[in-house]
Amino acid sequence: MQINEVINQTQAYYVNDNINQTKAVEQHSNLIHHMESIGIEVIKLNELEHLNEQVFTRDIGFTIGNTFFVSAMKEDIRKKEQNILLDWLQRNKVAYFPFETASIEGGDVIIDHSKVWVGISDRTSKEAVAVLQSQLPNHEVSPIKLRKDILHLDCIFNIIDAQTALIYPPAMDSDAYLMLKEEYTLIEVTEEEQFHLGPNVLSLGNKHVISLPENKRMNQKLTEMGFRITEVPFSEIIKSGGSFRCCTLPLIRTS
Ligand SMILES: NC(=[NH2+])NCCC[C@H](N)C(=O)O
Numbered sequence: 001m002q003i004n005e006v007i008n009q010t011q012a013y014y015v016n017d018n019i020n021q022t023k024a025v026e027q028h029s030n031l032i033h034h035m036e037s038i039g040i041e042v043i044k045l046n047e048l049e050h051l052n053e054q055v056f057t058r059d060i061g062f063t064i065g066n067t068f069f070v071s072a073m074k075e076d077i078r079k080k081e082q083n084i085l086l087d088w089l090q091r092n093k094v095a096y097f098p099f100e101t102a103s104i105e106g107g108d109v110i111i112d113h114s115k116v117w118v119g120i121s122d123r124t125s126k127e128a129v130a131v132l133q134s135q136l137p138n139h140e141v142s143p144i145k146l147r148k149d150i151l152h153l154d155c156i157f158n159i160i161d162a163q164t165a166l167i168y169p170p171a172m173d174s175d176a177y178l179m180l181k182e183e184y185t186l187i188e189v190t191e192e193e194q195f196h197l198g199p200n201v202l203s204l205g206n207k208h209v210i211s212l213p214e215n216k217r218m219n220q221k222l223t224e225m226g227f228r229i230t231e232v233p234f235s236e237i238i239k240s241g242g243s244f245r246c247c248t249l250p251l252i253r254t255s
Pocket residue numbers: 007008053056058059078106107108151152154155240241242243245246
């Protein structure tokens with residue numbers, strides 16, 4: 001994992017410093033270890049050395065109800081990741097819906113039962129949102145316009161239990177913010193926490209959340225609200241623009 005080709009703002013910031021690969025691999029293994037230790041079955045796709053973004057598996061697809069949607073990636077380097085996913089889906093006989101035209105990436109798709117929030121970003125288009133809505137007649141798919149410098153919706157918004165969400169309001173359209181405020185108790189993160197991808201925690205259910213040790217204030221606030229925080233170091237991986245949510249892709253949703 002390295003920053004060779006800059007495809008987002010976080011990478012632009014860290015490109016000279018770049019990624020300590022040994023440390024990145026160690027941090028990623030540690031995340032998997034934590035997940036397995038609480039009974040999550042982790043499936044790893046084949047890794048290809050030259051696919052530097054492959055760790056961000058969240059973006060290549062998403063499950064809604066019983067359907068697995070295969071994303072249409074915007075960046076060429078990431079399109080190559082899809083072959084490995086398609087091969088796995090076919091070998092395991094998992095049916096899927098492939099987005100073929102307009103681009104959409106899983107980091108922009110946040111699912112809450114019958115509500116689906118989709119970031120409109122440089123990576124995800126309005127056209128794709130319309131296709132998604134047509135595939136999901138029993139869901140309400142709502143677009144959320146993101147500020148230009150924001151990569152994906154999950155960099156600024158994440159649902160962590162039935163009624164609570166983390167949010168960085170300045171980076172989204174104000175109408176969308178008001179809509180989300182109606183739905184959730186919103187915990188606002190600071191600019192610095194957003195820069196460190198604070199909202200991109202991994203929510204494991206039952207108020208258990210995996211978060212970065214750097215985001216002390218945010219973690220403390222969550223703890224006070226009754227969440228159980230496991231701090232997992234991920235400093236090398238976030239240099240490429242994604243954190244815990246981006247590095248995971250749930251395959252089964254019960255609702
Ligand atoms: N779900 C996410 N926020 N993913 C982050 C992906 C980061 C990756 N370097 C990219 O630019 O595509």
